[in-house]
Amino acid sequence: MVGLIKRNLRLQFNSFGGVSLSLMGAIISFVLYLVFLRQSIASGLSRVPDLKQILDPWLMGGTLTITAITTTANSLGQMVKDRDNGALRDLLLTRPSYYHIQGAYVLSTILIGIVMQGLVMTFMSLYFSLMDAMTFRLDWVLPILIVMILSSVVWTTVNMLLLSFINNVDSLSKFNSIIGTAAGFFACVYMPIGLIPTSAQWLIEFTPAPYNAALFRQILLKDPLNNSFKNATPAVLNDFKESMGIGININGLTTVYSNILLLVGFTMITIIAILIVTNILKRGVLKRH
Amino acid sequence: MHFFEAIHLTKKFNDKEIVKNVNLHVEKGQFIAFLGPNGAGKSTTVEMLIGLLTPTIGEISLEGIKVNSEKFRNKIGVVFQDSLLDRDLTVMENLKTRANLYQNFDSEYFNQIIIKLELEAILKQQYGVLSGGQRRRVDIARALIHQPELLFLDEPSTGLDIQTRNKIWQVLNEIRKTKQLTIILTTHYLEEVEYADYVYVLDHGEIIAENTLDNLKKEYAHDQLIIHFKGSSKFCDLIERNNQQIGQDLKLITNSNIEAINILDDLKNEISSFEMRPGSVNDIFLELTGKEIR
Numbered sequence A: 001m002v003g004l005i006k007r008n009l010r011l012q013f014n015s016f017g018g019v020s021l022s023l024m025g026a027i028i029s030f031v032l033y034l035v036f037l038r039q040s041i042a043s044g045l046s047r048v049p050d051l052k053q054i055l056d057p058w059l060m061g062g063t064l065t066i067t068a069i070t071t072t073a074n075s076l077g078q079m080v081k082d083r084d085n086g087a088l089r090d091l092l093l094t095r096p097s098y099y100h101i102q103g104a105y106v107l108s109t110i111l112i113g114i115v116m117q118g119l120v121m122t123f124m125s126l127y128f129s130l131m132d133a134m135t136f137r138l139d140w141v142l143p144i145l146i147v148m149i150l151s152s153v154v155w156t157t158v159n160m161l162l163l164s165f166i167n168n169v170d171s172l173s174k175f176n177s178i179i180g181t182a183a184g185f186f187a188c189v190y191m192p193i194g195l196i197p198t199s200a201q202w203l204i205e206f207t208p209a210p211y212n213a214a215l216f217r218q219i220l221l222k223d224p225l226n227n228s229f230k231n232a233t234p235a236v237l238n239d240f241k242e243s244m245g246i247g248i249n250i251n252g253l254t255t256v257y258s259n260i261l262l263l264v265g266f267t268m269i270t271i272i273a274i275l276i277v278t279n280i281l282k283r284g285v286l287k288r289h
Numbered sequence B: 001m002h003f004f005e006a007i008h009l010t011k012k013f014n015d016k017e018i019v020k021n022v023n024l025h026v027e028k029g030q031f032i033a034f035l036g037p038n039g040a041g042k043s044t045t046v047e048m049l050i051g052l053l054t055p056t057i058g059e060i061s062l063e064g065i066k067v068n069s070e071k072f073r074n075k076i077g078v079v080f081q082d083s084l085l086d087r088d089l090t091v092m093e094n095l096k097t098r099a100n101l102y103q104n105f106d107s108e109y110f111n112q113i114i115i116k117l118e119l120e121a122i123l124k125q126q127y128g129v130l131s132g133g134q135r136r137r138v139d140i141a142r143a144l145i146h147q148p149e150l151l152f153l154d155e156p157s158t159g160l161d162i163q164t165r166n167k168i169w170q171v172l173n174e175i176r177k178t179k180q181l182t183i184i185l186t187t188h189y190l191e192e193v194e195y196a197d198y199v200y201v202l203d204h205g206e207i208i209a210e211n212t213l214d215n216l217k218k219e220y221a222h223d224q225l226i227i228h229f230k231g232s233s234k235f236c237d238l239i240e241r242n243n244q245q246i247g248q249d250l251k252l253i254t255n256s257n258i259e260a261i262n263i264l265d266d267l268k269n270e271i272s273s274f275e276m277r278p279g280s281v282n283d284i285f286l287e288l289t290g291k292e293i294r
């Protein structure tokens, strides 16, 4: 299994193009933010003091979520490629069994998701610390790392479910571009969730994305929010959190713990769905040309 | 017990029988050939024999080990009809990553294989950019990397130049001698079958003949004597024996060299030249199916 994971990682990081393409969603959200999103969001929130200290980590939370979604999708695409181009048939002749091979795709994808989120986090922290004097807090490191692992696991399973409907490399690249575009909306980065029409909000709330982003934001924004809203009433703070997706309104705003529980729940349901789907589809995995 | 055997192997796709009741017995060290035209079901048979395709009916075992077990996979090596290694990795990376997926990896043997197949020069090149012949040599190295006892080759030399083909067979024959490697080959190249100990002729998923090459030749491929005469003489008695006269040429099916020598001796004054064409695998196929193999 370790040998398979090494192979998958090598294939991922061997092609610089593939890796940077999988970060496209994150890069777009970051650039859009710098170019105009920051100003347009800020213009609606002019009464909030120290807004920059809030908006920069807020963007980081969303961008990390996008990164988790797109990099796991891209990495797990190796599974579809191997199925389509026959490499799976060669791998099936080796010592690891089919289940080990599938497990290796999952584990290497989880690992890649974590590493890529780590890279994006490092880059953005450095950028915002240098350019906006954002305060990087050491006590972020451990909780953020845990959330990165959790989001990598969640999105690996979700993508595993989605990719079990994808059979060939052509549909795979379409899938990846759709995911890359959709991730920004689902993580509510291009537009804060409060500004999105309710029907679309409702759809978004059926995916793990807003809870994932909310969880990152809750950790990153703990101190900045306390600072900026120290003179405001709890109701005002609550409204701000809800409209910015720092907590999602389902019978009250989700907290750090309810977000974690929701993400774990999504993972479990997705795993059950994967088991059902693979049993129904039972598609020949050994396509030959 | 046979070293490797398959009994009543049958595969249906959508109720259509692609492979029909194939029975196969292989002894250790043997070189077995499956000869058949495109679409005969050779690859489908191989996929079942190596455990990638579940037969509709049939049993396969290697020294009593069931197909698809880890032990079974460890004992077989496969060169697929299409090249399946990772195009984005180099030759070395491909071989190393595959070697890591086996238990019995011997680096000395690994180096030997690389030298024998003349891969040193291309070790750092990407597999995807190699020529067909280079890629095939890498495929063979990949199949041998864990020192399998039984090697499957599915049309390994289709589209290869003659040098590569010779190189490949030189290496395989050497390993066959030193390690008692057993080989199961599918091909529609008639030349390749000439080395085989035992031949199965496959058409429309069925084994239509099986025997040693010599016996198949004896039964289905007859030697031909072609005589070119000086004048426009007619040889009624010879033509009556169902031979063909084309202009001044006479084609005779002969049963033995002595018979041919006698005929030539009888006619020695009329002959301007002659040619003896030994029976070939192509004749076997033509005789059995009524069509050329390619």
Ligand SMILES: Nc1ncnc2c1ncn2[C@@H]1O[C@H](COP(=O)(O)OP(=O)(O)O)[C@@H](O)[C@H]1O
Pocket (backbone or CB within 6 Å): B013, B018, B036, B037, B038, B039, B040, B041, B042, B043, B044, B045
């Ligand atoms: N998965 C499949 N489903 C349906 N038909 C198949 C499948 N695989 C192979 N066949 C058919 O089986 C026949 C034999 O194919 P194959 O084993 O590849 O022949 P060969 O290797 O001798 O050229 C072909 O007619 C092919 O179309």
Ligand SMILES: [Mg+2]
Pocket (backbone or CB within 6 Å): B042, B043, B044, B081, B154, B155
């Ligand atoms: Mg074939």
